[in-house]
Amino acid sequence: MINWDELKHIHVIRKLEAILAQWFHTDIFFVDERGQIRNGEARDLKNPLSQAFFPREKGRELLMKSIREANEKVSKSDQPHVIVSGPCGVEQALVSKISVDNDYLGCVFAYSYIDKAVPQEARARAKSAMEEWGLDPEAFDSAVSRMRVLNDGERKYFFELIDLVAQEIVTFHTEISKREERISALNNQLGTRYSYDSMIGKSKPMQELYSMLDKIKNSESTVLVQGENGTGKELIARAIHFNSPRKDAQFVTVNCSAFNENLLDSELFGHVKGSFTGAVKDKKGLFEAADRGTLFLDEIGDMSPTMQVKLLRVLQEGTLTPVGGTEQRKVDVRVVAATNKDLKEMVEQGTFREDLYYRINVINLVVPPLRDRKEDIPMLVEHFVTRGCKEKGVAMKQIAKRAMEKVFDYPWPGNIRELENEMERLIVLSGEEPRVTVDLLSQRIRDWGENAKVQGVRVAGKLKDALEELEKTMIKEGLRRTNWNKSRLAKELGISRAGLIMKVEKYGLDKRKIARGAGQAA
Ligand SMILES: Nc1ncnc2c1ncn2[C@@H]1O[C@H](COP(=O)(O)OP(=O)(O)OP(=O)(O)O)[C@@H](O)[C@H]1O
Ligand SMILES: [Mg+2]
Known part of the structure; x- marks a missing residue:
């Protein structure tokens, strides 16, 4: 089942509708498999004939009847679209099929256009029919005069444009189903421990x-925690301490980047x-403060x-000398270190001591970024929202x-901290409202993925240019989505692979150029 209500949020579809309204004065009706209009709510009709028909009960009834018949017809056709006559008999509608894996899901009913100049007698016949239906024949006549013959x-x-609307609906539907499948597949993999x-x-x-944390519970070894910003390295360090036999002594944190060398020296070793x-x-110093405990x-x-060098000595000998002091002091400290840098690479470049690297890297924990464990997002959201609401x-x-x-799709470059902040922001912004709606999301999250789809689609200028731009945008977005799988994308777009390759060349969308472009934008 298509989620019809969501379609109005899809930019490509909205743009296409706008283009069709502007150039052809055509209205697009989304019709489900039972022949019901799914976007019929109060709307701004652009087609002179729908303007004449739709607001009147009898007119609406006639139009719906045409739609039901068209739906029947296209559902049985093996073509992507069929052409049907409208209620007046002088105007046409193009009906594009929406089907996924041979399942008929509905159609796009584009009303209306005029194919050939309307002969006088046809016009007269239509006018008298209008009179019979109790509709205004003059209004109809002037509506027909205002329509352009294509x-x-x-x-x-x-x-092409109407078919594109139908295809976009199919793409959207397929993506949603894929996401749902992915979520349920991931859910099946979830463990029991949350x-x-x-x-x-x-x-x-x-x-x-x-x-891994369970395994190292009773170990005294040094631990190196590696992960991107905001992935939870500090939480892990705490968990290590508070689950260890050292839990009753101090857990002391020192941020090595926050001090210059001399200060860090005295912070760590005292003076x-x-x-x-x-x-x-x-x-x-903090080493002594952490005696019998953990130093992070x-x-x-x-x-x-x-x-x-100084750190290495303490780790190896278990003794330290305060700044300016001479006597050595014994300390019993377990060290947990964290970094978002690639220490291995730093060792290769000579900026981090190899001996120290091996000394702290006895146990290595790598924290996965949030984008690699999206299945945790719903739980984390729930957690942060519950906590935030309670706090406030x-x-x-x-x-x-x-x-x-939207939250699920966003790549969360700032990881959990960014997610946490976003939830806090939402709780504040939603005020008294019990529901947090999409418009409250930060723009970068709300617009993620949409930008790529529609940026640069113009609604003015020549139709051909707009179509080309649209085509370019869709191919670019499609390449990204399919990870440059041209065969798959060609199939999705309903063109040959060779055709797609030609277009990729024409629009300069080869992978290296795009990657370079993305790099600049970031
Ligand atoms: N698995 C998690 N569950 C719940 N909250 C988490 C989780 N991981 C991290 N957080 C929260 O996200 C924020 C960032 O975590 P933390 O400070 O441990 O990350 P970090 O890797 O040390 O970040 P940075 O690189 O910026 O120092 C914290 O507020 C923390 O409470
Ligand atoms: Mg940290």
Whole structure:
């Protein structure tokens, strides 16, 4: 079943409708498989004949009858579209089939156009029919006069555009079904464990992470946590500490990138009175504060070479010397380090010490980015919304389905933190409303994927140009979507592979150029 209500949100379809209204004064009716109009609600009709028919009961009835008959006809046809006459008998409608895997799902009824100049007698016949139906024959007559007769070239474009509308509906429908399949497939893979301390996630990568955390529970080894920004590295470090035998001692965090070398030195190892200006008394360092506990060295990739040497010594010998001091102090600290940098590569480039790398990388945990575990998104959304509503003392809110789909599709470059912030923002913006609708989403999330589809489609200028632009946009978007699978895309677009390759060349859409373009835009 097509989700007809959603179609009005699809930019390509809206643009096509606008183009058709502007150039051909044609109205597009979406018709389901039972012959019911699915976009018939109050609308701005552009076709002189629909304007004459649609608002009157009798006229509407006649039009619906034509639509039902057209629906019958096209559903049985093996052609992508059929041409039918409208109620007056002088005007035509093009009816494009919407079918997926041979299942007939409905049609696009494009009303109306005039194929050839209407002969006087046909016009007179139509006028008297109008009178019989109790409709105004003069209004009808002037409507017919206002309609343009299409020439061959125009008719061809016109047909292509209507077929394109039907194809876009099919593409949209297929994408939605695929997404639903994907979600349900992913759901089947979900494990049973949905959280670990304050970490949430049921996805396979998270299950693996949890079982790894379980395994290292009683270990004393150093752990290196690697992952992009906002993936939860700190949460993991905490979980390691609070599940370890050291949990009753301190968990101390130090952000290595937040200090310059000298300050970091004294932060970590402490200093003795008078060792530098401002060192008015002895101060213990964080290593000592974390004695018998865990020291979390965040952003370890930002540590200077000198500090790397000092750190290595402490890790190897278990003793440290405060800044300005001479005597060595013993410490018993477990180190968990985190970074979003590729330390291995830094080692190869000589910016991170190899011996230190191997010393901290005894146990390696890689945190998957959110885009690789999208199946966790619904849970995380629920978690953040529940928590946010509680914190703000407002009643629990619902995220509208369409908004949820947008959240699901967005690639979340900022990972969980970005998702968390977005949910917080939504709770505030929705105010008293119990439902969070798609219009409240941040623009980048709302527009994700849409931009690629429609940017640059003009509604003014020559029809051919607009069609070309539309074609270019659709091919570009399609290539991206199919990951440059030209055979598949050609099939989806209903053209030959050779035809597609020609168009790709014509529009300069080869992969390398696009990649370069995307790089610039980012
Ligand atoms: N699995 C998760 N479940 C719930 N919340 C999470 C999860 N992972 C991360 N968060 C939340 O996302 C935010 C970012 O997490 P965290 O600070 O641990 O990430 P990070 O990798 O250290 O980020 P950065 O690279 O910016 O330092 C935090 O508010 C954290 O509570
Ligand atoms: Mg962090």
